[in-house]
Amino acid sequence: MVAAVDAVAEKVVAQLREECATPATRLDGVATAMEEEMRAGLHEDGGSKIKMIISYVDNLPNG
Numbered sequence: 001m002v003a004a005v006d007a008v009a010e011k012v013v014a015q016l017r018e019e020c021a022t023p024a025t026r027l028d029g030v031a032t033a034m035e036e037e038m039r040a041g042l043h044e045d046g047g048s049k050i051k052m053i054i055s056y057v058d059n060l061p062n063g
Contacts, residue, residue, distance in 0.1 A: 034050075041048030 037048045037050045038052055041050050041052030042054060
């Protein structure tokens with residue numbers, strides 16, 4: 001019985017993996033578009049859909 005349950009679970013997991021798989025080329029496209037939006041947001045205020053706030057660390061903890 002345990003083997004049958006394991007087989008069904010494996011089948012469900014395999015089907016889920018197949019349905020959720022995203023091609024690497026599409027992931028690369030998403031990463032590229034996101035990088036472009038972030039750079040545009042840092043370059044010009046209102047230049048991107050992603051709000052970017054430039055921040056600097058001017059003092060580090062010393063103890």
